[in-house]
Amino acid sequence: MMTAETGYKLRFGLRELFYVSLCVVLGYLLRVQDSYSLYPVWRKRSEMSKFANGKFMTDADRCPLPVVTDLEGDGVNEIVLISNDLQHLNVLAMPPPSEEGSKTLAHVVVKDKAELSLVERVKGHKSRPAVVGVGFTVPYTSMMQIRKQVIVVVTDDWQVLCYAHDLKLLWYQQLPLPVSDFSSVEVKALAVLVSPFSIEKKHKGLIVVSGSFRHKTHKPDLLAEFKRIEEPSRNRTIIFSSEYENETLTHFSTFALSAEDGLFLWKHTSGDFEKPKQEEKKSSSRSDIHWKLALCHKKAHKGESPWSDYGRQLDVFLPHMWADNSDTEIIMARINKQFDTDINEAQDSHETSTSQNPSALLPEHLIGFSYGGQRPHSDHEHVNNPNSLMVRSPEGMQVLSLVTGEPKTTLLFPPDRSVYLDMDGDGHLEKLVWDLGQHYSPCYVDVWRINPVQERLQQIALCYSKRIFWSRSWSLEEDVYKKIPPKVIKSVARKSGVLHHFLGHRLFEENTYDIITFGGLGRVSSIGIDGTIHWQTATEAKWADLSMNMRRAGGRPVPDEIKEEFLLSFQPSRVIMPLKEAGAKAAVAVSGWNTLAVVDLVEGTVLAQHSIPAPSTGPLVYGDFDNDGLMDIILTCKKGYIGFTMKLQHNYELTVLYTISVFLLIILISWLISASSQSESGSEKDDDDDNDEEEDEMDDDNIGTYPVN
Numbered sequence: 001m002m003t004a005e006t007g008y009k010l011r012f013g014l015r016e017l018f019y020v021s022l023c024v025v026l027g028y029l030l031r032v033q034d035s036y037s038l039y040p041v042w043r044k045r046s047e048m049s050k051f052a053n054g055k056f057m058t059d060a061d062r063c064p065l066p067v068v069t070d071l072e073g074d075g076v077n078e079i080v081l082i083s084n085d086l087q088h089l090n091v092l093a094m095p096p097p098s099e100e101g102s103k104t105l106a107h108v109v110v111k112d113k114a115e116l117s118l119v120e121r122v123k124g125h126k127s128r129p130a131v132v133g134v135g136f137t138v139p140y141t142s143m144m145q146i147r148k149q150v151i152v153v154v155t156d157d158w159q160v161l162c163y164a165h166d167l168k169l170l171w172y173q174q175l176p177l178p179v180s181d182f183s184s185v186e187v188k189a190l191a192v193l194v195s196p197f198s199i200e201k202k203h204k205g206l207i208v209v210s211g212s213f214r215h216k217t218h219k220p221d222l223l224a225e226f227k228r229i230e231e232p233s234r235n236r237t238i239i240f241s242s243e244y245e246n247e248t249l250t251h252f253s254t255f256a257l258s259a260e261d262g263l264f265l266w267k268h269t270s271g272d273f274e275k276p277k278q279e280e281k282k283s284s285s286r287s288d289i290h291w292k293l294a295l296c297h298k299k300a301h302k303g304e305s306p307w308s309d310y311g312r313q314l315d316v317f318l319p320h321m322w323a324d325n326s327d328t329e330i331i332m333a334r335i336n337k338q339f340d341t342d343i344n345e346a347q348d349s350h351e352t353s354t355s356q357n358p359s360a361l362l363p364e365h366l367i368g369f370s371y372g373g374q375r376p377h378s379d380h381e382h383v384n385n386p387n388s389l390m391v392r393s394p395e396g397m398q399v400l401s402l403v404t405g406e407p408k409t410t411l412l413f414p415p416d417r418s419v420y421l422d423m424d425g426d427g428h429l430e431k432l433v434w435d436l437g438q439h440y441s442p443c444y445v446d447v448w449r450i451n452p453v454q455e456r457l458q459q460i461a462l463c464y465s466k467r468i469f470w471s472r473s474w475s476l477e478e479d480v481y482k483k484i485p486p487k488v489i490k491s492v493a494r495k496s497g498v499l500h501h502f503l504g505h506r507l508f509e510e511n512t513y514d515i516i517t518f519g520g521l522g523r524v525s526s527i528g529i530d531g532t533i534h535w536q537t538a539t540e541a542k543w544a545d546l547s548m549n550m551r552r553a554g555g556r557p558v559p560d561e562i563k564e565e566f567l568l569s570f571q572p573s574r575v576i577m578p579l580k581e582a583g584a585k586a587a588v589a590v591s592g593w594n595t596l597a598v599v600d601l602v603e604g605t606v607l608a609q610h611s612i613p614a615p616s617t618g619p620l621v622y623g624d625f626d627n628d629g630l631m632d633i634i635l636t637c638k639k640g641y642i643g644f645t646m647k648l649q650h651n652y653e654l655t656v657l658y659t660i661s662v663f664l665l666i667i668l669i670s671w672l673i674s675a676s677s678q679s680e681s682g683s684e685k686d687d688d689d690d691n692d693e694e695e696d697e698m699d700d701d702n703i704g705t706y707p708v709n
Helices: 002-029 222-230 277-281 313-317 343-352 498-502 544-551 560-568 652-705
Strands: 035-045 067-069 078-082 088-093 109-115 129-135 150-155 159-163 169-174 185-195 206-215 253-258 264-268 329-333 388-393 396-401 407-412 419-421 430-433 444-449 455-461 464-466 471-473 487-490 513-518 523-528 533-538 573-577 587-591 595-600 606-611 621-623 632-637 640-649
Touching: 002 652, 035 595, 067 129, 067 621, 078 129, 129 185, 150 185, 150 206, 159 206, 185 329, 185 388, 206 388, 313 388, 313 396, 487 573, 544 560, 573 621, 595 632
Parallel strands: 035 606
Antiparallel strands: 035 640, 067 078, 078 088, 088 109, 129 150, 150 159, 159 169, 185 206, 206 253, 253 264, 329 388, 388 396, 396 407, 419 430, 430 444, 444 455, 464 471, 487 513, 513 523, 523 533, 573 587, 587 595, 595 606, 621 632, 632 640
16 A cells, blocks of 8 residues: 555656756747836937027937047946037046936936137138047057047048047147038048057057039929829829939048047149059050959059959958948958968968957957956957058948058949948949939839949849738838938848748848838838848838828828928938847837837847937937946937937846746646546546445345255
8 A cells, every 4th residue: 555655646746847848948939028118217418409491400400429438447438429519529428317207308417518719710611510430549458458449520621639538639630631611511421540559659540531413303392292293183203313322523632630639641642643644544454344343443553452452351341331421430350462362361361450359249248347358449450460550432332441541442333322231242243223313212222233234133122021921012102202222231030931941041141131121101121132031120210201292182181391301301311230239230229200120140139229309410429428338329319319228138037937937837637637536536446446336235145045054
């Protein structure tokens, strides 16, 4: 009897252990994913009276982008921005935590403020800041070193002002102007780089400024055009006057200054490094066409070589697209000529030379002292012994000597705002055309071959969704006035769907790209180079419904003030960003007319959304201004700057609760099954006992009737 009870208890323990293990496995596989949320935590108000029209921001009022960085090297990030009066430089800090229940958004704390010391270079022109750069001027030596950064402000008439971390003016410099009539010209491209690299020992640090000018574009009276089409007429299309957005008036010039005192080290302007005419006639027999890329190389400077002399090491700077000034970039690199070198070896050598040591790109090297890692760094500080500057401009890609400014090579691209990249890795560049014209919605991407014959390979439909039993196209509903250029990034997306999962399409693929597209209906899509849709996500960051009401004659009437603000001030924006400090750029933030959204680029899920008080009027900026290790977002609107902090919820409690609930449910079902089985066995036993008693009674009766001898 004891042995039977012991065996029963042993079986019961093994069964419960199996149930617990099963619940743990199910809890891990079906665990609640981490969730993110956006919260507005501070604001920096803009005075609407300072705007040109007194109502909202236009192109004449746009400020340089804010910068989130650690100026003092104490592990606490600050915010550097220009006030909307375009006359003051501010260093801001997070406000103290607001009281619970307070419905008023706290104003950001102004740590330091300085008035820009600008002069009138051109008579009748009021200088305004165009770009702000922040960086180190002292080389990194150890993690115990405390480095302070400098702030460089460059104006639209090329005045350069360098400030210390406490906004003390260190020096002032004027770059030579290629134009004098600022009533008809404006800055087209402008970028600044601050680096601790020193060209000469007596000059500590380096500041590089690059830019060019273009003619001002005078937009027509859009409200008059809308009123005209609102009248009874067959023509419901607005015809804009032609605007030469890609026209470059001046040579794209580059200047190198000493970060210590602002002295000129070298310059590359129009007329510098030009080839003598006799030498131009005696050009070598070497082909000026890239042996693989098949793009023409324009020999216009002395000492300049064809792009092919540098092999495949320059392909790491692709893809290339220039749509606005945010695409202008100065990159410090080490680039040398490579003849008869294996392509793979050359590319590997370039990738390994971008870091000073094997651990230079580890997360603890970048996340900062406040998180237990080393001191913050700039990206270009990881380049080992740089010798070149790669400048991305509206004209294309140009490589300059870091020491002299002499051009090494140039790859020119047509000013058509297309994306140029090597899609299949064969060395031939392809072109992605995303904007088919001012009257077309950005719902198609055309893939063109450049060499040997220009031809269209395929057309990828972006505003089209196909399922097993139905398909839908929303191309006619997209906005044709406000278009966001796509982003081409290294592939991080995974195809959605169970069938893709079992076919292995969710596995990571190297050496491929994802095309991230955006539309006025708030849809964000990730598409492969072959046209395969990885995922499509609908967000609330949209503006096409307002555009459709303005376009359609029978739509809901829109006030003239809203039309004017939509056409002249509103700027939908997107920025590829990491979620964590020093993490991979695997998310995108998108701003619409009244919503800010963050989307994961791997799965396509909407991580967080929040309403905004006014339409976006400038590019989004990300940075960790609350020093919690997660990236935050700064929104620019007509009411000023608004800081949205991102919070992470791990949801461990929900996972544990889910696991316990499943475990209790299994136990309950098991108990019910065992109870029912025991009741059935008990009833059968009772029946057997009754039968035995009846047999015993019958036996007793039979005994009484037997004859006695």
